[in-house]
Amino acid sequence: MKITFLGTGAFEGFPNPFCICSNCEASRNAKSEDLRLRTSVLINDDLLIDFGPDIVASCQKIGIDLVAVRTLLITHSHADHLYLSNFRLRQPDFCNSWAELPEMTVVTHNSVARRIQEDNQYFEGARVKIIGVDQFVPIEINDYAILPLKANHKVSEDETPLLYLIIDGDGKSLFYGTDTGILPVETIDNLCEYMGSNILSAVVLDGTMGFPGLTYPYHLDFFKLLETVKSLGSRGIISSKTKVISTHFSHNQNPIHKELKERYSGYNIITSYDGLTLKI
Structure with missing residues (x-):
């Protein structure tokens, strides 16, 4: 499994242009x-997690x-993770090779799927199929086994924010754990x-809140991230062979990359940065 970090920042980016x-x-x-830039991850060139601005x-x-992307997993509907106009990049008016693109299956919580399907302007001619899923109900799609999991994050009342367990055709497994407390x-x-x-082959966890001066229940800080790693280890699903990676850094309490690393x-x-590619 190849993991490429396209963006590793929180909602406001790092640096925030107004800060x-x-x-x-x-x-x-x-x-x-x-x-x-805002957080997104590419798996094996054909599975994308989140689709922000x-x-x-x-x-x-x-x-x-x-x-080559055939599967897009959306964790939740916050604007830094789902920017609907991106789908228009696949439409004939904006993409000369649109007819050669594989169909892209979008996987997201049922409530988000219903919401984004209401406005067809983003999807007409884009070769996109949208699938709504529920937490804890596994699916198999495009050579991946995927288990949607419940995040501890604040979104609209009818939406369950999701984390994902992803297992590829070679049996490599990734638990993608952001955004969550x-x-x-x-x-x-x-x-x-x-x-x-x-x-687990790899675990990606939320490092938003950094080194606390303030805490927030819907994201992890450095110490809660360590606590999460310890908790997963105590349950026997990570070991010294598991690659653990931190991402989704806010400028509020995270220093520059060298210090974070x-x-x-x-x-x-492992401290992620935009463009980091790992093979597991």
Whole structure:
């Protein structure tokens, strides 16, 4: 499994263009690893997680295309994770090779699926199929086994924000765990039940809140991320062989990449940056 981080920033990006805090100022004057677009991840070139407003900039920055994407997983409907106008990039008016694109299946919570299907202007001619799913109900699609899991995140009342367990055709497994606070007990239980005696190949976790001066129940900070790793380890689904990666960094309490990397590496956790590619 190949994992490419297209963006690793939180809602406001890093740096926030309207902010001159010490972290934003430091990132403007540092290396490219410190310039973080909104969070999105590409798996094996054909599965995309989240579709926010920076998807064009991310692909330009890294130098890749998304023409092979057949599956798009949406975690939730917040604007930094789902920007509907992106679907128009696949329409004939905007894409010369639209007829050669594979059909892209969009997987999201049932309430989000219903909502985005109400406005057909984004999907006409875009070769997109939308599938609504429920938490804890596994699906198989385009050579992947996928288990949607419940996140601890604040969205509209009728929406369940999702995390995903993804297993590819080679049996490699990824638990994608952002945006969320401390994982719900039922999420860990269902994750463990589905994995059985198998160990996760990789885990991506939410590092939004950094090194606390303030806390927020719907995202992790550095210490809650470590607590989550310990909790998953105690249940036997991660080991020393599991790659653990932090992402979705806010400028509010996260320093520049070099400092983040120094702190996380002490716990054998990889600090993601835009363009990082890992093979597991």
